[in-house]
Amino acid sequence: MSTASKPVGIGIVGAGVISEIYLKNLSTMFAHMKVIGVADVLPERAEARAREFGLKAMTVDELLAHPEIELVVNLTIPAAHAEIAFRALEAGKSIYNEKPLAIEREDGRRILELAKEKGLRAGSSPDTFLGGGLQMVRKLLDEGVIGAPVAVNAALRNHGMEHWHPDPFFFFQPGAGPLFDVGVYYVTALTSLLGPFSKVAAMARASFPERTITNGPKNGEKVPVTTPTHIVSAIEFESGVIGTLTASFDVWETDYATLVIYGEKGTIRCPDPNMFGGPIYLLLKDETKWHEIPVELPNTENSRGLGAADLARAIRDGGPSRVDGELGYHVLDVMHAVLESAERGEDVAVESRVERPAPMDATAALSRSDLDHALRLKTTERLERAAESIYRDVKKMVKEKTSHHD
Amino acid sequence: MTTRPTGIGVIGAGFISGIYLTNLTTRWEHVRVVGIADLVPERAQARAAEFGIAALTIAELLAHPGIDIVLNLTIPAAHADVCEQVIAAGKSVYTEKPLALSRDQGRHVLDAAHERGLQVGCAPDTFLGAGLQTVRRLLDEGIVGEPVAFRARMTTHGHESWHPDPAFYYQPGAGPMLDMGPYYITAIVALLGPVRRVSAMARATWPQRTITSQPKYGELIEVNTPSHIEANLELESGVPGTLMTSFDLWDTEHCSFVIYGSEGSIRLPDPNTFGGPIRVLKAGESTWADVPLDHGYATNSRGIGIADMAKSMQVGEPIRASGALGLHALDVMLATLDSAEQGRHIAIASTVERPASLGPVSPEDVAPTHTMTYRGETLG
Numbered sequence: 073m074s075t076a077s078k079p080v081g082i083g084i085v086g087a088g089v090i091s092e093i094y095l096k097n098l099s100t101m102f103a104h105m106k107v108i109g110v111a112d113v114l115p116e117r118a119e120a121r122a123r124e125f126g127l128k129a130m131t132v133d134e135l136l137a138h139p140e141i142e143l144v145v146n147l148t149i150p151a152a153h154a155e156i157a158f159r160a161l162e163a164g165k166s167i168y169n170e171k172p173l174a175i176e177r178e179d180g181r182r183i184l185e186l187a188k189e190k191g192l193r194a195g196s197s198p199d200t201f202l203g204g205g206l207q208m209v210r211k212l213l214d215e216g217v218i219g220a221p222v223a224v225n226a227a228l229r230n231h232g233m234e235h236w237h238p239d240p241f242f243f244f245q246p247g248a249g250p251l252f253d254v255g256v257y258y259v260t261a262l263t264s265l266l267g268p269f270s271k272v273a274a275m276a277r278a279s280f281p282e283r284t285i286t287n288g289p290k291n292g293e294k295v296p297v298t299t300p301t302h303i304v305s306a307i308e309f310e311s312g313v314i315g316t317l318t319a320s321f322d323v324w325e326t327d328y329a330t331l332v333i334y335g336e337k338g339t340i341r342c343p344d345p346n347m348f349g350g351p352i353y354l355l356l357k358d359e360t361k362w363h364e365i366p367v368e369l370p371n372t373e374n375s376r377g378l379g380a381a382d383l384a385r386a387i388r389d390g391g392p393s394r395v396d397g398e399l400g401y402h403v404l405d406v407m408h409a410v411l412e413s414a415e416r417g418e419d420v421a422v423e424s425r426v427e428r429p430a431p432m433d434a435t436a437a438l439s440r441s442d443l444d445h446a447l448r449l450k451t452t453e454r455l456e457r458a459a460e461s462i463y464r465d466v467k468k469m470v471k472e473k474t475s476h477h478d
Numbered sequence: 479m480t481t482r483p484t485g486i487g488v489i490g491a492g493f494i495s496g497i498y499l500t501n502l503t504t505r506w507e508h509v510r511v512v513g514i515a516d517l518v519p520e521r522a523q524a525r526a527a528e529f530g531i532a533a534l535t536i537a538e539l540l541a542h543p544g545i546d547i548v549l550n551l552t553i554p555a556a557h558a559d560v561c562e563q564v565i566a567a568g569k570s571v572y573t574e575k576p577l578a579l580s581r582d583q584g585r586h587v588l589d590a591a592h593e594r595g596l597q598v599g600c601a602p603d604t605f606l607g608a609g610l611q612t613v614r615r616l617l618d619e620g621i622v623g624e625p626v627a628f629r630a631r632m633t634t635h636g637h638e639s640w641h642p643d644p645a646f647y648y649q650p651g652a653g654p655m656l657d658m659g660p661y662y663i664t665a666i667v668a669l670l671g672p673v674r675r676v677s678a679m680a681r682a683t684w685p686q687r688t689i690t691s692q693p694k695y696g697e698l699i700e701v702n703t704p705s706h707i708e709a710n711l712e713l714e715s716g717v718p719g720t721l722m723t724s725f726d727l728w729d730t731e732h733c734s735f736v737i738y739g740s741e742g743s744i745r746l747p748d749p750n751t752f753g754g755p756i757r758v759l760k761a762g763e764s765t766w767a768d769v770p771l772d773h774g775y776a777t778n779s780r781g782i783g784i785a786d787m788a789k790s791m792q793v794g795e796p797i798r799a800s801g802a803l804g805l806h807a808l809d810v811m812l813a814t815l816d817s818a819e820q821g822r823h824i825a826i827a828s829t830v831e832r833p834a835s836l837g838p839v840s841p842e843d844v845a846p847t848h849t850m851t852y853r854g855e856t857l858g
Contacts, residue, residue: 273677306679306708323738
């Protein structure tokens, strides 16, 4: 087997809750990568996960020194993202960070610079935009089904985690809050669909200076709030599209994940960008009824790891990765700009720019390298045919509407 | 105490005068419409005949000793001038929204009235309807706790597909913010208090629009004001919110208006209407419950603002749909456009007291009637 077709060796750092779905997916979905070992600051946690998935438990040092590991998937807490990334890159490994890429812009920039300097790859989550749901939205946009995008309504609204999460302190501190913790999915999805942001104008506050835990062993404990928990921002994209982004842990709402893209010829209600699947609804100009658009593209289940898989593919074929650190950095830049705008009471220009990542290939999501044969993604010609027939129907609807009205 | 009914004179006999006259001539005994004037005498005569009132010239109306308040239903560009003429003639004035096209004009009207001891009232008065007054009660009773945030969205695709002469909607002084913003901002201020700061972005998606209604089908409209505005509003209480007004979007939900509180949320009715529906989500629950309206004036009650003004002047209390409220709403609307154009957050210079709630209104007031119970006092 040539080096070019050898599976990319993966080391997992961080054996917490999220590692389960990553390990499940990375060890079963993708033949072009092979998980070698798992490490954690708590050795018992690493050992438990290692046993569960038939892997080797390692210390972080052992993992970073392991010759077969080429890509480190960093599932530590956000505050540790940058440090583990630096150590991995220094050790000659590429890095894929759970979101966010880093907490501070400066760390994010250094991760990208170090990777470039070493000829390695750096990428980050979220990768939900590679799922079938948001890829279907991408396809609708690129096909021009709603014409040029005009405006965006993005709003995540809930009442925080203290009534269900056993240990919610983290969510109410800098580096988390509704924007960094959940808004990151919205900002990433919007960038991947509409291109980079150019300006934000925000207001924010912590409506409640402390929260009370109402579940689990810490029931009744107070959680100090040290970051804004209700954030509203006007947003502008380089394309001229404007919109609003709301991120709140302070409100009671049943419509908790809103992402709507308005276009010249219609409107798309996108799925929850924290998920990989649908539903997607389409309203065409002058119509009064929303059509549900079936999502017949792959990766609609919880496919966390898809981004790491794309990065591994890029490591082998040398092409760009869809989850490149430039995207993660832009998202980090936008989130900081929003908080700065609110704090300073002024509009803030977003300095960084990034290209929209390439859409997933409907039939060969990760197949541009010589690993095609080994891919086990559920992508078939049948799915592409189904997708094509939906586009035809939608285009027909649009054509009928426009010929009737123009 | 017996007070003679307040005499009202109407300037402007256009479309909107119909509902005002219907209500003012039938629903309240403490006001009496004396006459109507218009630049086009035939229009005034037609309305006068329809409602059994006098057709007057503007000069006659301004000189009429039986008229205490002039109802100004002229076009927006004439509002401030007409208000000043009325005040110069020694009468109080109630004007359709907006109070003026500029802050200076608006302030000038209020100052002139103040100097002469006269009153200025300003539409909209939908916040005195059953829907928003019921919301006011829910807030005052703390049904959803302390206000935390609000979100208001007015989503349309403009008016060129139905309005016979829609060009004015896309000119400065209109656009979705100045046309519809008054309803939303007045409701927000009436319910949650004044606005302290705004930041906004705006665009005109199409530089030209095509009329698809009759009789001007196919004509082009030059768009000279933003037709899509995304604004953040911070209230003096610290409560933040968003207000989006658009003529550029395709959507089926044309009004979305929510007040979030510490103990629940209220979905408000369209603030361009007097009725419901109102829905409440209590903390921790997953379904919204309908709340019945418990105030009067659920139907189109345009005119309640001037009726309240007349009553307040009779009893010497502050008027609710006041010129100060109208000036503040104008200030906030213009600030959103300035903010978008200048790319900066803008502090709002004007402020206003939250108008008093209308208080409980007796059930018979829900239907048009000649008897009115008002703040516990039976009139007529």
